[in-house]
Amino acid sequence: MKRIRLLITLLSLHSSCFLYAQTFTDLQNGFPTLSGASVAWADYDLDGDQDFALIGFSSLTAEMGRIYRNDGGGVFTLVDSLLTPVSSGSVTWGDYDNDGDPDLLLNGQTGTGPVAATTLYRNDSNSVFTEVPTSLPGIIGVARWIDYDGDGWQDVLLGGAGVTLVGDSTHLFHNDTNGVFTEVTTNLPGYFPSDISVVDFDNDGDLDFFLTGGSLSSTTFPVARLYRNDSNAVFTQVAPNLKNLSTGTSAWADYDLDGDLDLLYDGIDSSAVVAFTMLYRNDSAGNFALINTNLPGSGEPGSVDWSDIDNDGDWDVLLSGPALLRNDGGNMYTDITPATAQQSVPCSFADIDNDSDPDILLISSTGGFSASTIFRNDGPTAVAEVKKENDLRAYPNPASDILNIQLEKYTKDAIDITLYNVLGEKVICNQVKYHSLSVSIDVSLLPPAIYFYKVTENGVVMQAGKICVE
Numbered sequence: 001m002k003r004i005r006l007l008i009t010l011l012s013l014h015s016s017c018f019l020y021a022q023t024f025t026d027l028q029n030g031f032p033t034l035s036g037a038s039v040a041w042a043d044y045d046l047d048g049d050q051d052f053a054l055i056g057f058s059s060l061t062a063e064m065g066r067i068y069r070n071d072g073g074g075v076f077t078l079v080d081s082l083l084t085p086v087s088s089g090s091v092t093w094g095d096y097d098n099d100g101d102p103d104l105l106l107n108g109q110t111g112t113g114p115v116a117a118t119t120l121y122r123n124d125s126n127s128v129f130t131e132v133p134t135s136l137p138g139i140i141g142v143a144r145w146i147d148y149d150g151d152g153w154q155d156v157l158l159g160g161a162g163v164t165l166v167g168d169s170t171h172l173f174h175n176d177t178n179g180v181f182t183e184v185t186t187n188l189p190g191y192f193p194s195d196i197s198v199v200d201f202d203n204d205g206d207l208d209f210f211l212t213g214g215s216l217s218s219t220t221f222p223v224a225r226l227y228r229n230d231s232n233a234v235f236t237q238v239a240p241n242l243k244n245l246s247t248g249t250s251a252w253a254d255y256d257l258d259g260d261l262d263l264l265y266d267g268i269d270s271s272a273v274v275a276f277t278m279l280y281r282n283d284s285a286g287n288f289a290l291i292n293t294n295l296p297g298s299g300e301p302g303s304v305d306w307s308d309i310d311n312d313g314d315w316d317v318l319l320s321g322p323a324l325l326r327n328d329g330g331n332m333y334t335d336i337t338p339a340t341a342q343q344s345v346p347c348s349f350a351d352i353d354n355d356s357d358p359d360i361l362l363i364s365s366t367g368g369f370s371a372s373t374i375f376r377n378d379g380p381t382a383v384a385e386v387k388k389e390n391d392l393r394a395y396p397n398p399a400s401d402i403l404n405i406q407l408e409k410y411t412k413d414a415i416d417i418t419l420y421n422v423l424g425e426k427v428i429c430n431q432v433k434y435h436s437l438s439v440s441i442d443v444s445l446l447p448p449a450i451y452f453y454k455v456t457e458n459g460v461v462m463q464a465g466k467i468c469v470e
Contacts, residue, residue, distance in 0.1 A: 094145030222246030238286030248302030
């Protein structure tokens with residue numbers, strides 16, 4: 001009887017819809033103010049926390065490329081100023097040589113020499129990065145790692161304009177495992193992308209990709225294109241209903257907790273004036289349904305990311321306004337942006353302090369020394385109202401002894417599974433090093449109540465949801 005009364009009490013508490021403050025601390029890191037910037041997170045030194053690489057254009061030093069090591073406590077140390085700095089491009093981590101640590105690929109506009117460059121840096125450990133000669137063409141646009149053929153080696157997808165700055169192109173390069181990348185013939189049209197995101201949207205085990213941007217040399221501008229990987233370097237466009245946008249970025253997450261990834265992206269339309277932030281629910285088989293929200297557009301250029309900022313089991317949104325939007329259910333979002341945050345592109349989530357809540361990196365193009373900074377998430381005083389839907393990936397639900405969590409994808413890396421109570425306090429935190437697509441945790445000692453769980457890999461949220469313990 002006592003267990004039942006406690007559960008009813010907690011449900012009654014949440015039925016009153018109390019809202020709680022989210023607190024942030026500006027770490028005033030003093031990262032450079034940059035335009036045409038791109039950032040990518042990875043634990044490059046394998047010490048258990050998230051480091052990042054950054055490119056862009058500084059009015060003080062021209063093109064810039066940097067790698068920052070996370071030394072804990074919100075302190076980031078510059079460990080490498082890259083030999084080929086670029087702007088108006090992209091930066092991305094991937095283990096191209098399968099030696100167990102992430103290497104760095106970047107592309108963009110250079111200040112001297114060739115107009116554009118695509119450069120690969122091999123991670124030689126001890127914060128040493130060595131430039132590796134490749135046949136990858138220099139390009140202003142976007143470069144992404146994509147193991148398109150599932151052979152376990154990271155291939156490269158390039159989209160943009162080459163050294164002549166005219167004509168658009170989309171190139172796919174196969175990783176031949178010996179440091180050589182060989183171009184593969186594809187059926188892809190030429191585009192100048194503002195963003196490319198690689199994703200297995202249809203859960204078939206191979207990698208697809210989503211592109212926004214357009215063609216500078218024709219009237220096909222802007223575009224939003226989702227390409228399904230049909231093997232043998234054949235990509236088929238699906239979901240033709242997606243709104244055409246450019247100048248923004250895209251991100252994928254299972255926002256409705258149904259086991260597949262949904263799409264969030266931003267940008268401007270063909271008027272080049274009106275900005276949008278679009279959310280599409282993945283209804284499987286290449287069908288995407290537009291979800292009407294009150295999310296604002298983020299302007300030009302745009303940047304978008306999402307994560308669970310308040311550990312309540314749903315996905316919140318970060319835009320380059322900047323605007324941090326808390327998901328309050330019913331596709332309604334409330335602005336909880338830190339008061340001192342400044343306009344920033346890019347903006348991104350990362351758990352820099354391994355406390356299981358995401359922090360915020362903002363890279364500003366203006367505003368002086370303190371504008372580009374990290375806002376540390378010091379957590380909510382409690383969580384928002386519990387949703388009523390069941391999460392079918394956590395079972396049994398309610399649980400009394402053992403809780404099983406069905407993972408969205410297999411990963412060879414260790415994952416962290418954390419359970420929180422309704423006050424946002426950790427009650428269970430387990431690291432699983434070797435696992436299948438299902439893991440189990442013992443909840444028999446927990447008081448009966450509603451809890452939230454979160455699965456993270458290298459500080460990045462893989463999935464989240466809620467369960468009831470009885």
